Amino acid sequence: MRSSGLLALAGSASAVYQGFNYGATKSDGYTVRVQSDFESLFSTAKNLVGTSGFTSARLYTMIQGGTTNTPTSAIPAAIAQDTSLLLTLWASGTTFTDELAALTSAISTYGSELSGRVAGISVGSEDLYRNSPTGIAAGSTIGQEPSVIVDYIKQVRSAISGTALSSVGVGHVDTWTAWVNGSNDAVINACDWIGVDAYPYFQNTESNGIESGASLFNEALDNTKGAVGSKPVWITETGWPVSGKTENLAVANTANAKTYWDQVGCPNFGVVNTWWYTLEDTDNSATPNPSFGIAPGTPLSSTPLFDLSCSNVTSATSSSASSTATSSGAGGVKSASATGVAVVSSGSGLSPSGMGGSGANVTGSAATATATGSSSSNYTATGLSTSLKSTASATATGVTTVSSSAANILAGSFIAAFGGLIMAAAL
Template sequence: MLISRLLALTASVAAAAAQIKGFNYGSTFSDGSVKQLADFENEFRTAQGLVGTSGFSSAHLFTMIQGGTPITPTSAIQAAINTKTTLLLGLWISAGPDIVNNEIAALKAAIAQYGTAFTDLIIGIACGSEDMYRETPEGIASNAGPGVSPDQIVKYIQMVRDAITGTPAEKAPVGHSDTWTAYANASNSAVIAACDWLGVNAFPYFQVKMDNSIENAKSIFYNALDAVRAVSKGKPLWVCETGWPISGATLNKAVPSIDNAKKYWDDVGCSLFGNINTWWYTLQDTAPNPIPLPFGIVGSTLSTTPLFDLTCPNPKRLSRRRLQSAQQQPHGL
């Protein structure tokens, strides 16, 4: 009886985890001003109340540090507690070891300050984002900024694990998010081995060496996911960033528009939601100023009414092969 109960609990937790969906949230607005507690709360509540959909109650953060401070924990944590928003925490690691030390200090301070009210919301911890990509020829050619070597990322992952050991957050799975091309590079295999899960950032819009029209976007996305699966060593795959721009420059055959952003949501998003942990890019990125390449599904005024219909036309499921390769292990067991 005990074994059957444990198996049932594991299955229920796995099913719940597989339905995690949310958005990416930066620490500043488009004019560079720093987001405060009320700003994060407003964004999290807006995501939860979006017309045409439901369940977007998770936030992928990119830093543990409140803007304008050296090591103060981000106010997004208190906002998450207030709104019951789960968290994929992010530590920014491309700015050098001193900043990484500050990120870890902020993480430890947040655990001490908020305790289980915070740690119970943690889905995972992302140690870096696209740091390997920025070290590749493609990243260098696109002026993506400084990256981090694989051995250094492995070191930072261990530092995060050491920091949470003996705390209420010690069971939080630690991973890294990057592009499929970075994972497919054999020189980065040590990072894959060090991770509990692999975060995939995939944007067919930027695949300019392919026919990246919106009609081909879904196949390009899943080919990228399959490429990561092939080198994943059996690690769970989470989609940490994907989306389609609503306006901006055409890249090869990829045309930004509201109509194409909706088609990408319908074709890719609706096939992911409920199957794989997914954090969409993004809820809003044009407040208060417009930007050259916006991805936000909400315009410059924060509103639960999106720019396009978010209703998934038909419930879609991944193929058994893709679902088995991508779905995550139960969290917290």
């Protein structure tokens, strides 16, 4: 582990990041977000009623939608809005060369303006999960081998050496089930920090009602910490949907989304680097199923769908959740990692799927689309032009093409991250 890189994150060992995940496209999955869109989102996050400190953004690609390797316009938007960034280079498929070129170009273009603004650089997002038997059984098609991720991490370190980002920690984001899989230990060893995505809502072979949400999440976090040792563990994605289908015992509504926010988010905000899923996912008059957005997107509003103030969090709830948390600001592990934790079945749906990528091209009308290859399982989206983060194929009534070219890979995180958060129902 490069301790110098970790200690330099945001220029302070005490820095703790708090923010949301942002895709490259709007909720229809193909309308590309531009700088003004990102600025509006970042400004809204900073001014959310009942909150403070949501000043960080996790991205899913370095590439601006509709281009081959031009740096994402989220970077100048973040500079304008004084927002920190967790950068990501999409690592599955054939786009990594372009992602690396976009990173290099961004450093050259923005230079010192990026210094102290980058929380970390993630090489990939859920690639190991999609490459696992669990991911493949769930319908994913494009993942990546551990050895390839390790090589990509080395390439990123080489690219940032001697630049304004030379001290930034490099890591990887994946599901907790990927981190407890011993075949991925080489990736753990190569990382400065570990990002974990966990969604109890999708653990649909278990008792996953909202009353079990916090315990399932904390178990996932503990399992991850037990597997990665002293590496800092960051919460890179989690959330509970405000609307949508029921997954076993997990019901999607604003009351349950608030409970999950109170029991999982509130104890970790300000303690662990956390990027919530998500600020909004209805910014193009399309409501995904399930929908995780905590704020209205049409029009975009800083008034959330439920109380975010954490005023209902009791000390018992807070201490219970935070006792399992890792402080992952640049300082390393705050509390002891759990060891010897038994790994439990995760269910077929580890995460939401879909998401427009770095400018996914979808032509034809937005009709009924069926797509395969999402990170959690197959899914069907009705009334949406749908695209997949895993560059899988999609067949749809009225949809002619879902491009999976290097410039247009649909890469999201757990949920629909990459693009504008097209969330579809995991089947």
